[in-house]
Amino acid sequence: MRAPSATDIAAGEVILAVDNVSLGFGGVKALTDVSFDIKKGEVRAIIGPNGAGKTSMLNCINGFYHPTSGRITFKGKTRPKMRPHEAAAGGIARTFQNVALFKGMSTLDNIMAGRTLKMNRSFFWQVLRHGPAMDEEIAHRRFVEEIIDFLEIQHIRKVPVGKLPYGLQKRVELGRALAMEPEVLLLDEPMAGMNLEEKEDMCRFILDVSNQYGTTIALIEHDMGVVMDLSDRVVVLEYGRKIADGTPDEVKRNQAVIDAYLGVAH
Numbered sequence: 001m002r003a004p005s006a007t008d009i010a011a012g013e014v015i016l017a018v019d020n021v022s023l024g025f026g027g028v029k030a031l032t033d034v035s036f037d038i039k040k041g042e043v044r045a046i047i048g049p050n051g052a053g054k055t056s057m058l059n060c061i062n063g064f065y066h067p068t069s070g071r072i073t074f075k076g077k078t079r080p081k082m083r084p085h086e087a088a089a090g091g092i093a094r095t096f097q098n099v100a101l102f103k104g105m106s107t108l109d110n111i112m113a114g115r116t117l118k119m120n121r122s123f124f125w126q127v128l129r130h131g132p133a134m135d136e137e138i139a140h141r142r143f144v145e146e147i148i149d150f151l152e153i154q155h156i157r158k159v160p161v162g163k164l165p166y167g168l169q170k171r172v173e174l175g176r177a178l179a180m181e182p183e184v185l186l187l188d189e190p191m192a193g194m195n196l197e198e199k200e201d202m203c204r205f206i207l208d209v210s211n212q213y214g215t216t217i218a219l220i221e222h223d224m225g226v227v228m229d230l231s232d233r234v235v236v237l238e239y240g241r242k243i244a245d246g247t248p249d250e251v252k253r254n255q256a257v258i259d260a261y262l263g264v265a266h
């Protein structure tokens with residue numbers, strides 16, 4: 001989907017690094033001194049019990065929160081403080097735990113909304129829908145149609161997303177994130193609230209995004225079967241601290257992880 005550029009990191013190299021990141025809300029320490037990296041092209045899971053700091057970590061990575069201390073490096077450069085739309089324009093897109101779409105708008109328009117970041121023509125030309133802006137809009141629409149085909153949602157392209165079953169809404173949200181042509185895609189509980197069939201479909205699309213487009217994916221997921229099937233590496237948080245990091249098999253056998261999920265006090 002995305003053409004390689006000279007500044008691209010090679011597959012398997014670190015594309016994003018989290019170094020000693022801490023985040024506090026008043027007296028609550030959501031994250032304490034967390035470090036891990038994400039390699040280009042991998043599927044990286046972030047797991048942990050409720051309140052472990054997983055969403056806070058994604059929010060730090062996409063600029064929604066600013067770490068109290070520590071740093072985040074993206075493509076070899078320390079990330080300055082930035083807002084989510086700046087992070088998205090820079091190549092980091094995300095989806096949310098609860099679907100965040102324009103419910104009254106169609107599937108097509110929601111995905112097109114994700115594309116606005118890529119639009120170069122001035123508002124003046126866009127309003128006129130004339131000349132260069134028209135050519136650009138046609139190219140963007142073609143790109144969005146490709147995503148719609150890829151996600152097999154042609155049959156709902158005109159349907160307002162508020163009328164769609166939950167599983168399909170999550171798929172549209174994935175489409176909107178893909179419309180930004182992200183280098184790193186952050187997925188916050190992409191299977192939450194889905195039935196088994198919807199989960200299987202979503203798993204397949206996530207793997208296809210990874211395999212066909214080489215998009216780097218970091219995901220938070222509670223379903224351990226899904227995590228073990230999808231991920232190349234898993235980082236585990238508990239009470240805002242990293243307690244394990246490794247392949248799914250390594251993490252599954254890690255005693256601290258077993259204890260955390262069984263609720264054993266440390």
Ligand SMILES: Nc1ncnc2c1ncn2[C@@H]1O[C@H](COP(=O)(O)OP(=O)(O)OP(=O)(O)O)[C@@H](O)[C@H]1O
Pocket residue numbers: 025028029030048049050051052053054055056057
């Ligand atoms: N905006 C906020 N203000 C105050 N405390 C917060 C805020 N966001 C998160 N927290 C606290 O930070 C800690 C980590 O929360 P976070 O949502 O990151 O965990 P999580 O692992 O994503 O949990 P879950 O699996 O339940 O979604 C929790 O104690 C939470 O209450």
